[in-house]
Every structure is written in C-alpha cells, then in structure tokens.
Amino acid sequence: MSLTLYNTLTRRKEPFTPIHPGQVTMYCCGVTVYDDCHLGHARSYMVWDVVRRYLQWRGYSVCYVQNFTDIDDKILNRAQAEGSTMQVVSDRYIAAYFRDIRRLNILDADEYPRVTEHIPAIHQLIQALENQGYAYAIEGDVYYSVQQFAEYGKLSGRQLEQMQAGAGGRVDPIDPEFKKKYPFDFALWKAAKPGEPAWESPWGQGRPGWHIECSAMIRARLGDAIDIHGGGGDLVFPHHENEIAQSEVLTGQPLARYWLHNGMVTVNGEKMSKSLGNFTTIRALLEGSWSDYPQPVDPMAIRLFVLQAHYRKPLDFTKDAIVAAENGWQTLKEGLTLDWQRLNLSPQMPIPNELDAESVNRFQTAMNDDLNTAAGLAVLFELAKTLKREFNLRCYQGLSELTDIQLHQRSQTLTHLAQILGLEIQSESIPESGVDVAWVEALLQQRQQARQEKRYAESDRIRNELQAIGITLIDQPDGQSRWHRS
RNA sequence: GGCGGCAUGGCCAAGUGGUAAGGCAAGGGUCUGCAAAAUCCUCACCCUCGGUUCGAAUCCGAGUGCCGCCUCCA
Numbered sequence: 001m002s003l004t005l006y007n008t009l010t011r012r013k014e015p016f017t018p019i020h021p022g023q024v025t026m027y028c029c030g031v032t033v034y035d036d037c038h039l040g041h042a043r044s045y046m047v048w049d050v051v052r053r054y055l056q057w058r059g060y061s062v063c064y065v066q067n068f069t070d071i072d073d074k075i076l077n078r079a080q081a082e083g084s085t086m087q088v089v090s091d092r093y094i095a096a097y098f099r100d101i102r103r104l105n106i107l108d109a110d111e112y113p114r115v116t117e118h119i120p121a122i123h124q125l126i127q128a129l130e131n132q133g134y135a136y137a138i139e140g141d142v143y144y145s146v147q148q149f150a151e152y153g154k155l156s157g158r159q160l161e162q163m164q165a166g167a168g169g170r171v172d173p174i175d176p177e178f179k180k181k182y183p184f185d186f187a188l189w190k191a192a193k194p195g196e197p198a199w200e201s202p203w204g205q206g207r208p209g210w211h212i213e214c215s216a217m218i219r220a221r222l223g224d225a226i227d228i229h230g231g232g233g234d235l236v237f238p239h240h241e242n243e244i245a246q247s248e249v250l251t252g253q254p255l256a257r258y259w260l261h262n263g264m265v266t267v268n269g270e271k272m273s274k275s276l277g278n279f280t281t282i283r284a285l286l287e288g289s290w291s292d293y294p295q296p297v298d299p300m301a302i303r304l305f306v307l308q309a310h311y312r313k314p315l316d317f318t319k320d321a322i323v324a325a326e327n328g329w330q331t332l333k334e335g336l337t338l339d340w341q342r343l344n345l346s347p348q349m350p351i352p353n354e355l356d357a358e359s360v361n362r363f364q365t366a367m368n369d370d371l372n373t374a375a376g377l378a379v380l381f382e383l384a385k386t387l388k389r390e391f392n393l394r395c396y397q398g399l400s401e402l403t404d405i406q407l408h409q410r411s412q413t414l415t416h417l418a419q420i421l422g423l424e425i426q427s428e429s430i431p432e433s434g435v436d437v438a439w440v441e442a443l444l445q446q447r448q449q450a451r452q453e454k455r456y457a458e459s460d461r462i463r464n465e466l467q468a469i470g471i472t473l474i475d476q477p478d479g480q481s482r483w484h485r486s
Numbered sequence: 487g488g489c490g491g492c493a494u495g496g497c498c499a500a501g502u503g504g505u506a507a508g509g510c511a512a513g514g515g516u517c518u519g520c521a522a523a524a525u526c527c528u529c530a531c532c533c534u535c536g537g538u539u540c541g542a543a544u545c546c547g548a549g550u551g552c553c554g555c556c557u558c559c560a
Contacts, residue, residue: 011490029560037560044560074558153489156555162488163556184556210558232560237489239559263491264554273559308499308509313492314553321498324510328498331509366500374500378508392524456519463521474523482523 003058003368005228006312008236008259009155013370018227019257024055024062025222027256028230029214029239030112032069033093034078037100038279039302039317040232040265040272046303047262047311047371048230049106049422054367057420065221066109067214068094070116071207076196086197087116100282103299105422113217115208119199121216122208125246126188134249138179140191140204146184149245155259156237160184186242188212211242218255219247229256233263233312234271263314272317280317292319300333300423301326307373307421328381329423335384335414336425342395349408356413359383363417373421380423383414396477435485440471444481452479 003016018024028048031041048064055062070090079089094112102108115122126142129135134148146152146160153159163184180187187209192198198205218226224247231240240259247255264271267278280290288296305325309315340347359379366375386402387410393399402410418424443462450458463473466483474482 008490031560032558041560047560072558156489158489158556230560233491233554234559235555237555238557262560264560266553269553271554271559275558304509305498310500313499316498318497320510324498327511328509372500374498374509375507378500381508389525396524451519454519460520467522472522475518475521476523477517 003054004370005258005260006370007257008240008261011157014258016258018060019225022060024060024228025226026052026055026062026064026228026230027214027218027222027226028064028066029232029235030066030068031093031097032072032074033090033097034072034074035093035274036096036281036283038265038272038274038281039285040279042101042104042282042302043265043306043311043315044230044232044262045101045106046104046306046422048260050307050311050373050420051228051230051260051371052107053420053422054371063222064109065111065113065217067217068097068112068114069210069213070094070114071197071213072210090114096283100286103286103426104282104302105299105424105426107422111221113221115213115217118213118216118220119201119208121220122189122212123201125212125216125219125250127202128250129188129246132249134245135188136181137189137203140189140206141179141187142189142203142209143180143185144188144242144245145182146186146245147182149249151248152245153241155241155244158237184238186211186238188246211239212246214239214243215246215255218243219251224251224255225253226256228258228260230260230262233261236261262311263309266314266316267318269316285322293322297322298326298329299426301329303421303423304329304332304377307423308377310374311371331388332380332384332418332423333425335380335387335411336418336423338387338391338411343391343407345404345407349404351405351408351412354409354412355416356383356409359410359413359417363420367420376417376421380414380418380421383410383417386410387414435469435471440466440483444473444483447473448479448481 004013005016006013026048028045031037045066048066052062052064068090071086075086075089079086082089126135129144130137130142133145135142135144189201189203189206189212190209191203192205192207197207199207218229229240229243244255266272270276270278272279282302284290285297285302286299288294290297301322302325305321306315308325308328338347359382363376363379366372366379369375387407390400390402390407390410393401443466447459447462450456450462466473470485471483472485474484476482
C-alpha cells in the first residue's frame with residue numbers, strides 16, 4: 001500500500017517515491033510578510049504540515065523548508081506608510097506568523113530562509129542564466145526570456161501564443177515601467193528607484209524579482225532537485241512556472257518531482273484575498289473578533305474545519321461551517337480526554353497489542369489516496385464515538401461492550417491518529433475561568449437539598465443562575481449532579 | 487479568449503462501475519419533577535439530457551451553473 005499524490009505537473013495521482021529512499025525534501029512557498037496571515041494561509045500551511053506529519057509517520061525523514069519573502073513592494077509600501085523600514089515591517093509580521101501558526105499546532109519548518117539572506121545566491125543564479133542566454137539585462141533590470149525555454153508552460157498547461165492571444169486587456173506590453181522584450185518575460189532583478197532599499201549587484205543597485213528567490217533558496221538549502229514543492233493553487237502560474245524555468249535550464253533536472261497545490265479558501269464562493277478585502281485573519285478567529293461570530297474559536301476547530309475538506313478543493317468559509325467544526329471538535333475532544341478516574345482505570349494501562357489495526361488501516365488507506373483527510377477523519381470520529389459510548393455505558397448504566405484492553409486500545413489509536421492530523425488537546429486552551437469551585441459546589445448542595453424536598457422552583461432557579469454564568473448541570477441517576485463549563 | 491477545476495441529503499463533505507462514509511443540524515421514542523446529559527430510531531431517486539454496460543453518483547458525449555489562474559496573492 002503506497003502513498004499516491006496528485007501531481008500538478010502530470011495532472012495525475014502518482015505513487016510517491018522520493019529521490020533518496022527514506023528521505024524527503026520538501027519546500028513550500030511561504031508568506032510575504034507585510035500583514036497578518038488569514039485563513040487562506042492557515043489552510044495552506046496546515047495542509048503541508050499534515051503532509052509532513054504523515055510522511056514522518058510513514059517512516060520518512062523529512063526536511064521541510066519554508067521561506068519568508070521579505071523583499072517586496074507591499075512590504076516597502078507599508079514601511080513607507082508608517083515611516084519605518086522593510087526590515088522592521090517584515091520582522092514584525094514574521095513574529096505574527098509564528099504566533100498564529102503555532103497556535104494552530106502547525107509544526108515549525110526545519111528552516112525558514114529569507115530572501116534578504118540569499119542575495120549572493122540570487123546573483124549567482126541570475127548571472128548563470130544570463131551567461132547561458134536565458135536572461136538579458138536592460139538598464140539595470142534583468143529579465144528572463146521565456147521563449148528560450150521550450151518547456152515553458154508545462155506546469156500550468158499553457159502555451160505562450162494562447163496566453164498572448166487571449167489575455168485581453170490584461171497584458172500590457174507598453175507599460176513604461178517595463179522594458180522587457182516579450183510580454184511574458186519576467187523580472188529577475190529590478191533596478192532600484194530613488195529612495196528604495198537596494199542591494200549592490202553586477203547590474204547596479206536593485207532588488208530581486210519575485211520568482212528568483214525560491215529558485216535560489218531551494219538550491220541553497222535543499223539542492224538542485226527536491227521531492228515535493230507545495231503552495232497555493234494561485235501560485236501555479238506564474239510563480240511556480242517561473243521557478244521551473246529558472247532552475248531547470250541551469251540544472252538540467254526537474255526542480256521538484258511532485259508539485260502539490262492546495263485549493264483556495266472562499267467566502268461566498270469567492271476566493272479569500274487581500275485585494276477583495278474578504279479575508280478573516282487567523283488572529284481574529286482565535287481572539288473572537290471575527291464579526292460574523294464574535295467569540296474565540298478553538299484552534300483545533302479551525303484545523304478540523306480545514307481538514308474536513310479535501311486539500312485540493314475549494315473550501316467555503318462560513319459561520320455555520322465554523323460552528324459545525326467547533327461542535328465536531330467537541331466530539332473528538334471527548335474521545336481524546338476520557339476520564340479514566342471515573343472509569344476506575346489507569347490511563348497508562350499497558351496494552352499487549354498496541355493499536356487497533358483496522359482503524360489504522362482504514363486511516364492509512366484514506367491518507368494514501370492523495371491525503372484524503374476527510375475520510376481519515378471519519379475513522380477518528382468513529383473511534384471517538386465508540387469511546388464516548390463505552391464511557392457512558394460504563395458510567396451511567398454499569399454496562400460495557402468493550403474489554404478494558406479494547407478500550408485502552410481504541411483510546412490510544414485515536415490519540416495516535418489524531419496526532420498525525422495535528423489534532424491535539426492543547427493544555428493552555430483549557431479555559432480556567434475565574435469560577436469559584438467551592439461556591440459552585442455549595443450551590444449544588446443547596447439545589448440537591450431543594451430537589452429532595454421537591455422545591456423545584458428553587459432548584460430550577462439555581463440551575464438557571466449557574467447556566468447564566470456558563471455552567472451546565474448534569475443530573476445523574478444517583479441524585480448527584482455533575483457540572484461543566486458550557 | 488485560453489488553460490484548469492468543481493456540481494452528492496437542511497448545511498459541510500467522502501465515495502471514480504455493483505445499488506450512497508463521516509461531521510453538523512433536524513425529528514421522534516426511552517430516561518428525567520422539568521431540563522440537560524445519556525440512549526434507541528428516522529432522514530439522498532448523487533445538476534440536466536443523451537449514450538456505453540447485466541449494472542453508473544462513478545465511464546463517454548452534449549448542455550447548464552459556479553470557481554480558480556492568465557496582474558499581487560496560500
């Protein structure tokens with residue numbers, strides 16, 4: 001049973017075989033750091049996080065690199081608007097990136113290269129391209145000549161003639177800012193305008209173009225050819241197409257064996273994006289400042305929301321979907337946090353036969369099929385519900401359907417599989433509100449007394465009072481009441 | 487205009503030839519002083535029209551609708 005992945009390059013699912021057996025090199029395009037990340041970013045990095053976790057679980061050693069683009073017009077604009085520098089702006093949003101992404105339990109990459117750290121490597125690449133006739137310099141700019149690369153368009157499946165013929169008014173060959181010879185040539189190096197931050201180069205003061213950074217950083221950190229290159233579907237063209245053009249003419253080998261692209265997060269069916277202004281930041285969701293649903297969303301619910309859809313499909317972001325994911329997470333969480341004490345069992349019970357093989361197999365089959373996390377989650381939900389049911393049977397009815405060993409086995413299996421999807425109970429996310437436990441217990445005593453004396457108006461009053469401050473009561477058959485925060 | 491993708495129950499979403507996973511929600515029964523919790527049960531002619539096949543949500547053709555990319559974008 002082998003892992004298959006959908007490769008954008010071939011438009012097919014292909015069995016995954018890394019260049020070096022047992023080792024995987026993986027690069028994903030990171031963010032341009034000029035603002036907080038939104039849910040679309042979260043989805044992308046969560047997906048690559050799961051790819052990586054799954055590969056590791058399958059026994060591969062994975063080297064995962066994700067860049068920060070810290071030279072860019074938007075960063076510059078922001079810096080100028082606030083009277084600071086690109087470095088200040090990008091440092092700030094890199095910190096914001098880590099703050100948000102870590103809360104979503106996305107594991108850190110092995111390396112986070114920045115463009116500003118790779119200027120010499122970029123120069124080398126451009127120089128080589130120029131020497132070999134793939135690039136030309138004009139007045140301090142350097143452009144890649146796409147017509148020199150016969151395979152240009154192979155990733156995105158387009159042909160230059162067609163693009164030119166059909167692009168309508170969007171291709172503007174007479175833009176005075178550009179001196180390129182052909183409309184689809186793209187900048188490798190841009191001459192600095194007065195007052196802009198600039199780096200010394202063989203072509204004069206300037207800064208790198210958008211696409212060259214990734215070619216340079218992949219080469220510097222991972223080598224000429226990598227196993228997996230990931231990114232949002234909106235990067236297929238031109239960004240990844242251009243990376244291929246830059247790298248492959250020099251190395252003579254495929255830049256990446258597998259090109260993976262995630263689908264967009266949409267809002268009312270439209271892509272979530274900065275320019276449309278329809279984005280919701282990760283921070284807003286976590287903090288509860290999203291206007292459609294002004295309460296903090298559990299990071300794991302966001303994970304569940306994302307992972308319940310297949311990664312290549314568009315995912316529509318709505319309040320209802322988030323609420324459903326929160327409720328769904330609640331169910332999983334109950335399965336993940338059994339009250340072993342109430343079961344009179346030790347959570348550490350040694351188990352002879354480890355995990356539940358059928359669940360693991362089903363999960364693995366789903367994940368092997370191009371990371372079908374939605375189908376994999378079904379296995380988790382079934383485990384969680386089985387556990388919950390067993391717990392209730394034992395606690396409420398004194399019955400049981402599973403042996404202690406089976407119970408432990410399911411529990412461990414659930415925890416184990418959930419971890420592959422990054423679904424884990426985060427201890428700091430358990431809210432410790434300022435409720436005075438002793439006070440609650442005292443009220444409960446009063447209420448129990450009232451119930452015994454059939455003063456139901458009084459008992460209901462107490463229940464309502466507690467409910468109003470977010471405490472839910474559960475009356476048990478023995479007359480005692482449990483309570484939990486709603 | 488070109489290239490690519492998607493259309494499955496109230497909502498989300500798997501399923502790529504043998505008669506529809508899972509989640510959320512909803513309805514009903516049991517339990518309960520009433521609730522809650524628990525528990526049991528119920529809930530899909532798979533966008534349309536043709537075709538292939540013993541058999542199609544699944545393959546082929548046509549159509550309709552929606553989305554992405556072709557400009558910065560995860």
